[in-house]
Amino acid sequence: xxxxxxxxxxxxxxxxxxxxxxxxxxxxxxxxxxxxxxxxxxxxxxxxxxxxxxxxxxxxxxxxxxxxxxxxxxxxxxxxxxxxxxxxxxxxxxxxxxxxxxxxxxxxxxxxxxxxxxxxxxxxxxxxxxxxxxxxxxxxxxxxxxxxxxxxxxxxxxxxxxxxxxxxxxxxxxxxxxxxxxxxxxxxxxxxxxxxxxxxxxx
Amino acid sequence: xxxxxxxxxxxxxxxxxxxxxxxxxxxxxxxxxxxxxxxxxxxxxxxxxxxxxxxxxxxxxxxxxxxxxxxxxxxxxxxxxxxxxxxxxxxxxxxxxxxxxxxxxxxxxxxxxxxxxxxxxxxxxxxxxxxxxxxxxxxxxxxxxxxxxxxxxxxxxxxxxxxxxxxxxxxxxxxxxxxxxxxxxxxxxxxxxxxxxxxxxxxxxxxxxxxxxxxxxxxxxxxxxxxxxxxxxxxxxxxxxxxxxxxxxxxxxxxxxxxxxxxxxxxxxxxxxxxxxxxxxxxxxxxxxxxxxxxxxxxxxxxxxxxxxxxxxxxxxxxxxxxxxxxxxxxxxxxxxxxxxxxxxxxxxxxxxxxxxxxxxxxxxxxxxxx
Numbered sequence: 090x091x092x093x094x095x096x097x098x099x100x101x102x103x104x105x106x107x108x109x110x111x112x113x114x115x116x117x118x119x120x121x122x123x124x125x126x127x128x129x130x131x132x133x134x135x136x137x138x139x140x141x142x143x144x145x146x147x148x149x150x151x152x153x154x155x156x157x158x159x160x161x162x163x164x165x166x167x168x169x170x171x172x173x174x175x176x177x178x179x180x181x182x183x184x185x186x187x188x189x190x191x192x193x194x195x196x197x198x199x200x201x202x203x204x205x206x207x208x209x210x211x212x213x214x215x216x217x218x219x220x221x222x223x224x225x226x227x228x229x230x231x232x233x234x235x236x237x238x239x240x241x242x243x244x245x246x247x248x249x250x251x252x253x254x255x256x257x258x259x260x261x262x263x264x265x266x267x268x269x270x271x272x273x274x275x276x277x278x279x280x281x282x283x284x285x286x287x288x289x290x291x292x
Numbered sequence: 293x294x295x296x297x298x299x300x301x302x303x304x305x306x307x308x309x310x311x312x313x314x315x316x317x318x319x320x321x322x323x324x325x326x327x328x329x330x331x332x333x334x335x336x337x338x339x340x341x342x343x344x345x346x347x348x349x350x351x352x353x354x355x356x357x358x359x360x361x362x363x364x365x366x367x368x369x370x371x372x373x374x375x376x377x378x379x380x381x382x383x384x385x386x387x388x389x390x391x392x393x394x395x396x397x398x399x400x401x402x403x404x405x406x407x408x409x410x411x412x413x414x415x416x417x418x419x420x421x422x423x424x425x426x427x428x429x430x431x432x433x434x435x436x437x438x439x440x441x442x443x444x445x446x447x448x449x450x451x452x453x454x455x456x457x458x459x460x461x462x463x464x465x466x467x468x469x470x471x472x473x474x475x476x477x478x479x480x481x482x483x484x485x486x487x488x489x490x491x492x493x494x495x496x497x498x499x500x501x502x503x504x505x506x507x508x509x510x511x512x513x514x515x516x517x518x519x520x521x522x523x524x525x526x527x528x529x530x531x532x533x534x535x536x537x538x539x540x541x542x543x544x545x546x547x548x549x550x551x552x553x554x555x556x557x558x559x560x561x562x563x564x565x566x567x568x569x570x571x572x573x574x575x576x577x578x579x580x581x582x583x584x585x586x587x588x589x590x591x592x593x594x595x596x597x598x599x600x601x602x603x604x605x606x607x608x609x610x611x612x613x614x615x616x617x618x619x620x621x622x623x624x625x626x627x628x629x630x631x632x633x634x635x636x637x638x639x640x641x642x643x644x645x646x647x648x649x650x651x652x653x654x655x656x657x658x659x660x661x662x663x
Contacts, residue, residue: 111624135626144630145650151658153596153626155617165618 208242321389339437
């Protein structure tokens with residue numbers, strides 16, 4: 090997975106999180122987002138990561154991390170334990186995105202979810218013109234080696250939230266570092282955002 | 293290298309035991325490595341396993357072998373004694389100098405033998421707490437240990453949460469499964485079935501229950517290894533011969549290996565101690581003092597914790613260690629978990645496992661930096 094690792098993305102996520110919040114980053118990579126949030130938002134952070142090399146990196150940074158799998162290990166947390174859960178660029182690699190989303194909104198008051206938007210115009214164009222699965226900076230794997238199992242578009246995501254009665258509160262536009270209130274499907278977002286980023290919740 | 297020290301504890305007040313009764317003026321043998329700093333915030337308490345002792349990083353006086361965790365504890369090791377003050381006591385009930393069945397009962401001048409009270413893991417921890425008090429440490433930076441050592445760590449977190457800044461329980465469980473108890477019972481029965489055991493009163497006899505203790509160790513040793521490790525190390529290889537003898541000698545290498553493990557063990561371990569310590573492990577249930585609730589048992593814990601398990605450990609499997617993680621997660625504690633892939637079975641925590649060492653080192657050093 091090509092992970093969001095530029096600080097500009099971290100900045101957008103940080104804007105969604107108040108100071109001193111408790112946060113779990115599911116698929117926390119080397120812990121750099123949690124570190125960033127610890128520094129700028131003084132969060133009480135936890136991580137979950139499936140790749141042991143990255144778990145070791147987290148441990149060495151003093152980040153509390155569970156070597157675990159978003160598909161199976163989120164059940165271990167009680168309801169609304171965290172203020173925020175974060176799932177960046179991981180949803181499409183889970184076995185069951187639907188269950189993972191349900192778990193995220195169960196264990197946290199609000200969830201921040203980002204994923205590559207398969208509805209982006211370049212992807213559409215690549216399929217249309219080359220008749221090949223798209224490979225880009227954000228989707229850096231060839232079809233035969235990709236860990237991504239469930240690609241979706243921004244509109245698919247919005248539909249799934251509706252089906253699961255998950256409320257979308259805010260949407261993010263990472264290329265312009267903008268956050269705005271969510272007010273339904275939007276032609277521009279689904280065509281021109283390479284990444285979908287949403288703040289969601291379920292009571 | 294550290295010298296063995298012995299201190300008498302509970303001089304003013306006796307140590308009350310879970311099973312009733314008490315121990316007063318009991319001895320604890322221990323070793324220390326490194327120096328306690330001025331702030332007294334760099335101590336690491338290492339808890340040994342069933343047949344371990346205080347010789348964690350110094351040569352064993354009987355076997356002359358390296359300390360049981362000499363790969364982990366020492367200068368520039370994962371637990372760096374240039375930085376940390378490491379304390380390792382022999383548990384009460386043990387046989388390397390701490391008060392146990394083979395030591396003299398001050399009340400009658402004779403060995404305790406089976407007059408020694410049945411003790412629990414919590415009793416061992418209460419005894420360790422008196423040692424920590426004696427050393428003038430109010431808050432231990434880290435408590436760690438594997439197997440039974442891990443049980444002691446869990447008990448520390450439950451009984452004295454305010455004294456533990458961080459903890460690393462390794463390859464352990466919150467209580468013994470029926471299978472764990474069964475294996476220990478097998479060991480105890482083999483000791484007690486040895487006529488030389490003499491109801492525990494063998495200390496002045498020429499005959500000691502060496503066969504019983506040796507068989508107990510052989511059985512236990514199998515449980516410390518995985519099927520894969522045994523198979524790849526020994527397979528069906530024959531010992532110093534080309535064909536089967538059609539006898540009950542040690543034809544197979546694995547037989548010869550186990551016999552060796554058994555014979556060498558009896559030189560350094562006391563059969564009665566084996567009975568007492570395995571009993572303490574079987575009785576262990578960290579939730580028992582809290583109406584069976586693990587959440588209650590750890591409700592006052594604030595420590596930063598790293599739990600470690602090993603993929604091929606079937607004695608204290610990953611599932612048992614994950615149970616502990618789940619409880620800590622439920623309480624919102626700062627808990628980390630890592631599962632080390634290895635074929636070395638339960639014994640992995642005593643062996644050269646670089647990824648295990650990396651995890652311990654990363655956790656301990658970063659926790660210390662963030663003190």
